[in-house]
Amino acid sequence: MALIVQKYGGTSVGDVARIKSVALRCLAAQEAGHDVVVVVSAMSGETNRLMKLVAQITDRPDEREQDVVVATGEQVSIGLLAMAIHAQQGKATSFLGQQVRIVTDSTFAKARIKSIDAQPIRAALARGHIVVVAGFQGVDESGSVTTLGRGGSDTTAVALAAALNADACEIYTDVDGVYTSDPNMVPSARKLDRITYEEMLELASVGAKVLQIRSVEFAMKYKVPLWVKSSFTDDPGTLVCEEDSSMEDVLVRGVAYDRNEAKITVCGVPDVAGAAAKIFGPLDEKHIVVDLIVQNPSKDGRTDVTFTVGKADFLTAQEVVRKVAEEIGASGIETDGDIAKVSIVGVGMRNHSGVAARMFRALSAEGINIQMISTSEIKVSCVVQAKYTELAVRALHTAFGLDQPMPPEGVSAVSEMAALMGEKV
Amino acid sequence: MALIVQKYGGTSVGDVARIKSVALRCLAAQEAGHDVVVVVSAMSGETNRLMKLVAQITDRPDEREQDVVVATGEQVSIGLLAMAIHAQQGKATSFLGQQVRIVTDSTFAKARIKSIDAQPIRAALARGHIVVVAGFQGVDESGSVTTLGRGGSDTTAVALAAALNADACEIYTDVDGVYTSDPNMVPSARKLDRITYEEMLELASVGAKVLQIRSVEFAMKYKVPLWVKSSFTDDPGTLVCEEDSSMEDVLVRGVAYDRNEAKITVCGVPDVAGAAAKIFGPLDEKHIVVDLIVQNPSKDGRTDVTFTVGKADFLTAQEVVRKVAEEIGASGIETDGDIAKVSIVGVGMRNHSGVAARMFRALSAEGINIQMISTSEIKVSCVVQAKYTELAVRALHTAFGLDQPMPPEGVSAVSEMAALMGEKV
Known part of the structure; x- marks a missing residue:
């Protein structure tokens, strides 16, 4: 039995039908015998909707308060996904960043994770629950809500995988892996089976947008095997590894x-x-x-x-x-x-x-x-x-x-x- | 100098323009020399939007997870209002139910408040901040998000007023007070200057929807002077009192x-x-x-x-x-x-x-x-x-x-x- 952290991005939970299909994927992983921790982003478009509200209030938003507003997107997603798992007779518990003590520094809007309390997650897993964690958000030492910057849910997933010593971290997205080049530009581009952390970092830094750079750094530092997979197919995807x-x-x-x-x-x-x-x-x-x-x-x-x-x-x-x-x-x-x-x-x-x-x-x-x-x-x-x-x-x-x-x-x-x-x- | 708790309902923060005007009201109260604590509801329509998402997932939602989703409405409001106060060169800090330890029982969707930690609010007031608290939500002993039921923001406001020993609790709404009868039905209905807690309770229980019953019970129990006022006029409103x-x-x-x-x-x-x-x-x-x-x-x-x-x-x-x-x-x-x-x-x-x-x-x-x-x-x-x-x-x-x-x-x-x-x- 393995412990797997799965992360689903905004398009993967873009509407209610997709959230239901993510629920089935989580349950399938659990039925295959694994402990499953799922990290979700805000439904696609939601973070932009919230940022637009903020922009209507002021063009120089207070960053602490902006984080309070934008962190709600992921909160909605975890509740809906946990419910969708329940609706399939599964067991699931959602956790906000604050509830699993994803403690960050106080650099609002681009906070960095300092520590995570794995205990509540382990307890829920021990009860047979799928654990659904809000991506992108944490809490600083004084208890204020923080966010990790765009794409921060990848980092949440890898950090959780490191904290839980997970066997794998699977990043589900709308592409089925990392390619030798942009398939939209190079028709002969092929999906890679494996790529090293360092190569992935360099590719990300020169414009390949599959993974957030910080999440790859984190995975490299803690040697977390990182899979890039499609949430729409069963393709094995690409393994980012040592x-x-x-x-x-x-x-x-x-x-x-x-x-x-x-x-x-x-x-x-x-x-x-x-x-x-x-x-x-x-x-x-x-x-x-x-x-x-x-x-x-x-x-x-x-x-x-x-x-x-x-x-x-x-x-x-x-x-x-x-x-x-x-x-x-x-x-x-x-x-x-x-x-x-x-x-x-x-x-x-x-x-x-x-x-x-x-x-x-x-x-x-x-x-x-x-x-x-x-x-x-x-x-x-x-x-x-x-x-x-x-x-x-x-x-x-x-x-x-x-x-x-x-x-x-x-x-x-x-x-x-x-x-x-x-x-x- | 008095300590005043103000509560603004969903229509009072229904759009960005109204949030800005609430910010001005809060600042005016502060400029008049008062310590100001503001409780806000979700923007009107927001809770219904969230409940619709829930209904699309399942017709028997897990109540813990439903509360996780619907509590986001108030979270957006407090962030936006705090920002709007900042934008007017004011000082404000938002607090979630969890951040001021509005501890409730675990009856999700209609939880009852057990205790509040006034300390973080007093500390922010002492720094000259307007304190903006999310209505309708709390946290149970195990750290799960709870909600107080429809209209629960009134109860949050009264409970805060009791915990802070506030001089007054002002409930701002879209009517300018309590009337002798429904003015839409009885053209000669007149606004009351004063009404007793018990009368307000009986009126609420027989269909007058100005205040949530529980908030009146709370106010009566802790002898909190409760004002019903309009957020659109400067009418003194109706005092609910002993x-x-x-x-x-x-x-x-x-x-x-x-x-x-x-x-x-x-x-x-x-x-x-x-x-x-x-x-x-x-x-x-x-x-x-x-x-x-x-x-x-x-x-x-x-x-x-x-x-x-x-x-x-x-x-x-x-x-x-x-x-x-x-x-x-x-x-x-x-x-x-x-x-x-x-x-x-x-x-x-x-x-x-x-x-x-x-x-x-x-x-x-x-x-x-x-x-x-x-x-x-x-x-x-x-x-x-x-x-x-x-x-x-x-x-x-x-x-x-x-x-x-x-x-x-x-x-x-x-x-x-x-x-x-x-x-x-």
């Missing part, structure tokens, strides 16, 4: 893209110590997150500094940087909102050279100019003109052998792929 | 009616000991509340037993009684759903005879046949054919001198009224 040797054999696990960034170049920056600090300090003060940064080699004592920010921060960032450019005696700024970042991710590239070069060749072969490059241990990202997004992603998907079915694990995929590509890795 | 000698001078305070009952007669009941128990025991088992009961004098060893039940229970009651009638050898049952109960209420009738007789004369003068009669110390109720409701209520309103303005308190109203009526009391 890396093992067989997983290193795949050079690139997935290709992702992000069209949500914009580029700013500060031209002719006097190449003196502290210039970078003068540019990025004021951005940090405005809480603007800078992603890629590239500094050209200095020429005649001047250099160009280029960086990307989220499109939501684009206008504010321009204002800040324009002022800074003047102060430091730069010659001016250039901006470009029409860019995309394409990325390849895979733990296999840790042990293999030439991956970045192969990526650049694949893009070049399609005539795509690379504007910026950023690399990590298991990721290479290139900024290109936005119009090339689809072409670039598809080219990379093909170039790294992702159009073909994955080889059975244990077989060296890299050597096979190298053979396919007609070159040495 | 009886003093001047209030006894008014014979009849108000005339009420209730069209929500139905009548069942068990005919030819063998007049043996225990017959009544055999009829009413099974009704009690089905939790059907019986209101008026009349038993005719026995004739030839048989008698007729007539009683009224709420219309919602009419069909079930008929089934139960038909079975019982057979078992006890009664000759059959007769039913009538087309009735109304009209009542006169006033503490003054305690010390004066002839009130009931005057009521019967007034009805008789209009040709209205009285089907059943019930009396208490301060109330007389008559069941009549439903079509006579308006006529009966208006006739009684006139007969007991309620069409005229109340005499100033302290002057003997009874003698004045007797003079008006041209008869001795």
Whole structure:
């Protein structure tokens, strides 16, 4: 008998019929002999409805009170799901964040979980109940309601799985797993059977929106086996797990893209110590997150500094940087909102050279100019003109052998792929 | 400086504009120098919306889980109102039932308050905050969310006023006070300045829907001065308070009616000991509340037993009684759903005879046949054919001198009224 934490997102509990079908899934897992803990989000559209009410009251809502309002969405869901399980002659008890002491810090609207009291859940499981827990919400040390930020229910589920030492955490969503790329863009994209926590983190950070980043970090930290599954099919889904040797054999696990960034170049920056600090300090003060940064080699004592920010921060960032450019005696700024970042991710590239070069060749072969490059241990990202997004992603998907079915694990995929590509890795 | 508990019902917080206007009222009370605690209901329509969701899940909802769902309505209201106060540069903190330990028994959907922890409220008041408390909800000993039943927010307000030893509890609603009768039915009905707790209880129990009965009982028990006021005007409203000698001078305070009952007669009941128990025991088992009961004098060893039940229970009651009638050898049952109960209420009738007789004369003068009669110390109720409701209520309103303005308190109203009526009391 295993202890399983299941999480159902907003579309999975989007209406009464779907809530009833989630109830049947929970009961099926229980009938299969498992202890079942279910985390649910607000019914789809509900959080937006509540945020609209808030916006009508004030455009600067008090964050503590905003959390009081938006936390109700999940509360409705847990009550309805518990009832739906009862209606099927099952046993279920719902718990609010506060009732299982999901204690968070007091950063309203994006609180972080500090501890969970597993005892009430264990007691209900021991009585044969399915335990239904409100996602997204917690309570701070002073007893105020807090919320974890959009997508926070994933984090609730993983944190519960860690606290209960669960055998698995299953994230049910409207897709049936993690894909080698966005299937809407790449028709040959294939569902992955497994992916490492680190790869999932990198994919999430470069735009693949299957799981909330924090939930993956949590799962990695506590080694919680994390399944991404569809609540509409019986597909086994994708397992997000620790890396093992067989997983290193795949050079690139997935290709992702992000069209949500914009580029700013500060031209002719006097190449003196502290210039970078003068540019990025004021951005940090405005809480603007800078992603890629590239500094050209200095020429005649001047250099160009280029960086990307989220499109939501684009206008504010321009204002800040324009002022800074003047102060430091730069010659001016250039901006470009029409860019995309394409990325390849895979733990296999840790042990293999030439991956970045192969990526650049694949893009070049399609005539795509690379504007910026950023690399990590298991990721290479290139900024290109936005119009090339689809072409670039598809080219990379093909170039790294992702159009073909994955080889059975244990077989060296890299050597096979190298053979396919007609070159040495 | 006084401590005032204000309660705003669903229509008073029915939309964002009204919530903003409630915020201004709260701030005005604070600016007048008072400590202000505000209890709010769910926005009008919200509780019904939630109950509809529940009904779509199951027609026999688990009561614990139903309370989890419906308690969210008030939670949204407190967050929005606290935000609206903030938006006006005020200070406010919202509290859920659980956060101020409004501890109730575990009778979900109609829980009763056992205790309240005034400490968090006093602490927030001491910091200069307006305290916004969710009405209608509490928490049982095991930490489950409970609700107090429809209209329960009135009870929350009065219970808080008692726990805080408040100087006044103001119930804001969409009418500006308690009237001598339903103004929609009796154009000459007048707003009362004062009414005793007992009179208010009797009026509520016979169909006047201004306040929830339990909240009046609570106010009477803890001697909380209770104001009924309009949230749309500045009218001083009606004070519900303890009886003093001047209030006894008014014979009849108000005339009420209730069209929500139905009548069942068990005919030819063998007049043996225990017959009544055999009829009413099974009704009690089905939790059907019986209101008026009349038993005719026995004739030839048989008698007729007539009683009224709420219309919602009419069909079930008929089934139960038909079975019982057979078992006890009664000759059959007769039913009538087309009735109304009209009542006169006033503490003054305690010390004066002839009130009931005057009521019967007034009805008789209009040709209205009285089907059943019930009396208490301060109330007389008559069941009549439903079509006579308006006529009966208006006739009684006139007969007991309620069409005229109340005499100033302290002057003997009874003698004045007797003079008006041209008869001795």
